[in-house]
Amino acid sequence: MNSFTVKTNTLESVGWRTLAYIVLIGWALITILPLFWMVYSSFKSNEELVRDIYAFPKELFDNKNDEYIVIKPQLNVVPDYDPEVDTRERLIIESTSISPGRRLMVHFLLKEELPAPVAALEPGDTLELNQLPLDMRIRLSWKTIWFNYRSAFSRGRLGWKFANSLIYAVVSTFMINLFGLMMAFALSKLQFKKLSLVIGGVVGIGYLISINSLIIPLFLMLTSINLTDTHVGIILVYTAFGLPLAVMLDSQFIHGLPSSLIESARMDGASTFRVFRSIIAPMSTPVVVTVSIISALGIWNEFLLVLVLASSEFTKSLPVGVYSFSSLTSTQLGWQLAALVIATTPAMIVYFLFQNRLAEGVVGGAIKG
């Protein structure tokens, strides 16, 4: 695309190139290594992590000989089935190597599926995983490997929170883009310049305000109109706070679009809205992509607002769910890491997918008609 190449033989350029490589490779290492650690550590049990925090995962995977102890039903043993509906007898076993004694790695095995000697075991007896029938062994083995993720998902109810984060991000971004573009078009290309200046200023100031400072009066206001703890309320707030940046970036972009296009369309009798829909919107793809990425990302990772405005499980989003594994007194660092990976992965996937679009969109926007 650009035929302008660098002279490769001067000392200066070689010097710059080396520096560039050093900086970029260093940057890459600092970024990739901690993430890599986070991902592989999420497959370690808490015991492993406390022993050696940098070692590669082993225990959860190497579980054929895991030892279990038979326990009797008691207060803090929570069945994963409904005992009143399903009355079949079960053998309750707990791991002796993964969170022993905390009732976190407990399995309820149907006695009818077990070989007789195993089914006859009493509380206090131990058994090894390989003493169980094959399909049970495979099932438990699988459960062991994914222990951290399963726990994070079910205890943090991350599935629904994931959906909420998605809803908030997609809907808010859509509204930010649509309304922001409309306003930017009006402010940069339509008449009433003085009015535009005022509106632009009012909206622009919004970018300087951090959510933190307004959270209490905002909460107060939303409480009085019953919009707290609702999806609509949260989406409105995200949209309102995302508009200033969108309007600023959109305005700058639209300002750079040739007015001649609009003039000629007008002369053909097109309405303003038609002009917006058919000319401005399609041509604004690059800035829409940029604004979308920035907004959606900010909303996906946003924590404070949703912490204060969402009080029930129905409305809480992923960052709150992830935070609920972060306590200092946590006895399961593995769960915390699994929750972090669950929260980070979608953003990463979207990022890698969008990377090409970003480049394309930017390049596409550069070609002037």
Next chain:
Amino acid sequence: MKKRVRRELLVYLGMVAPALVIYLFIVAYPVVYSVLLSFSDFNPNRGGVWNFVGFRHYETMLADSNFWYALKNNMIVVGISVFGQIPIGFMLAYILFRKMVKARIFFQTIVFLPHFLSTIVIGIMWKRLFQADGPVSRLIQMITGDPTAQFELMLYPETVMIPIGFALIWIYTGLYMIIFLANLQKIDENLMEAAKIDGATESQIFLKVIVPILAGTILISTILAIAGSLRGFDLIFSITTQGLQRNNAMVLPIFMYQTAFQNYTNEMRFAYGAAISNAIVVISLILILFSRLLSRKRDF
């Protein structure tokens, strides 16, 4: 004639209304409340009557040494953003644009990636990296050969902004790099070809051709950087531990948060906090207007 203008106005308002209504609805009430609160002694927790006390909170604020300390740190952050993130972002964009390295898409992806991580993740990573006998400490021990060496920069107010500045650059430079890259790619090739034909060197082209064209982008990036630096809370909050580290790295938004949310003995903490938030906005405005003025002067 008038009728046509009125119709135009309606269309204009139609385009502007959705965004404006949502924005004013959500932002206007809290902002007005916050401004009024900063001039009163009202405590929303306790309830009661609003008594107006004029500029008292602002006076207290200006006399509070914590405020000035936090402001100083904010200025450092602004400096790091404007004179660190933007130039580095520009350089990196230029390097990628001029194809000086291979695997450009890979590097572009990597530099922008930290922006996509949530502050919770970054906070946890950071604390783990810099804890006692953590990876960074071990690195220092290896380099200096002193087995008891620790990473102590975060413990002293004089040096705490170094690792924080590092973190800020690592996270936010990617954004500016992308913005500059996008705008670099919009530059007409012919201009650069012409300069090359005229015999200009690499750096001459950079300084005399490219930078002036991108002046607008530099300005808008500066404005974004200033605004972001003054209201940024999440990052510094999550990478420092409460107590010494956070006090050392105190910035205005954190100062406001601690005042309003944690200082239970101060009955007027909400009003004082509101005064601080308003001050943050005013300071940002001043800095932005200042930078616009500067850029206009240079256009001569």
Next chain:
Amino acid sequence: MGTNTNTSRVRRNGGSMKSTRQWIAPVTAALLVFLVGVTGCQKAEVETAAVKQVVVKTMAYGDNSNQEGINWVRIVNAFEKANPDINIDYEMLYDEAYHQKVVARLAAGDVPDLAYMGADARWGAPWKEAGQQFDHTDYIDSDFYDFSLIPAMGPDGEIYEIPLGTSNITTVLYMNEKLVKSLGFSRPETYQDMVAMVPAAKKAGIEVVSIDGADGWAWGSCYMSAVVARMSGDPQWVSKAVAGENKFTDTVMVDSLSMISRMVDDGVISSKSVLVDYGGNIAAYNNEKALFMVQGQWVAGSIENPEVSENTIMMAWPRLPGEKPATAGSVAAAIQVGYGLTQKGASDPEVRDAALKFLRYFYSEPETTQRLRDGAIVAPILKGYEVPDDLPTIVKRKVDLAQTAMSTDVIDAFLSGDANDALNTGMQKIANGSATAKEVAKQVESLVQR
């Protein structure tokens, strides 16, 4: 002319114009429908509950990966199953997020019916300010709860919350007896005994005393509270200082603060302790990298290594140089936090009764025993409670300590806000060597609001 521009436009944008136009309208429509549907759904959920439910809006304290939180979820599920007419609508948060949400909810008027609260400067202040503290005395069963074990929380002996357990000891010195013996020492009687352990510990590459110095609050709650009581000989020195009877610039305070530098200089506390956080502290002790650990009684359940927990003695600090005999062997203890109703919750009789019923279940004997077993509390506040024989060793040791040691004030139960922050940060600086005891004392005194 019209057709010309039309076609040229199409050519320019490659036909994308048509496709964009086509999907904008249906997408917007779909989104609006969705939004309305979701909000409507929410309201419908509340109305179509088959049984008429009493809703108790609760703020719970816990984390999904710690015992408190896991137990809370389990308890609520079990209770709701047994009582289908009660819905405990809770929000479970931890640490800073919890306090933040409390402040926000109270300030905005969205007051919960039941919440985790305390009665001191840190845990009780926002509730007190909002006028939401509720006196439970006439509403809880005195045959079930042992009133003599529930301390007075208000000027007239009001009970604002039901503590999880008896006094919460914050300044425990955990000793790994086996490790200490392996170095050739025994339980220290005086501070000098601990100093004597330093060379041997250094040689073995372990710390003498580990403390999570990166957390400002740990210095105040888990360390200084004990030291100041010892040096002053007055178990209520701190509360008196906040009330104005003493000054923080008094010699007693300066000497107590100087104890930090002394311990660091003697090598008893490491100078790098300011870099160790809560998890790191427990990990160090757990991995047998420290002879002693400073923390509150609540971490007893977090010592995973049976080699360590079975051999841990929970003790008070040995005799410190310059301590007054009146407070020898004392520990600082605060009123344990717990769940309590708010004025709002108590104002509706149905909600109040439902909440009290829940509390009855929450504090029931089996649940309390489980809590004790998990090491979260020192001793229960139930009447006629019989301690089971099969408790973990460390829990039994904890009860020993509680029964033998005198309790003194905990600093942050009385001191809060800027003054407390300055004290905690100041202590970190002293440990670091960047401030002196006198400077810190002066700063704290100037910030105390009386």
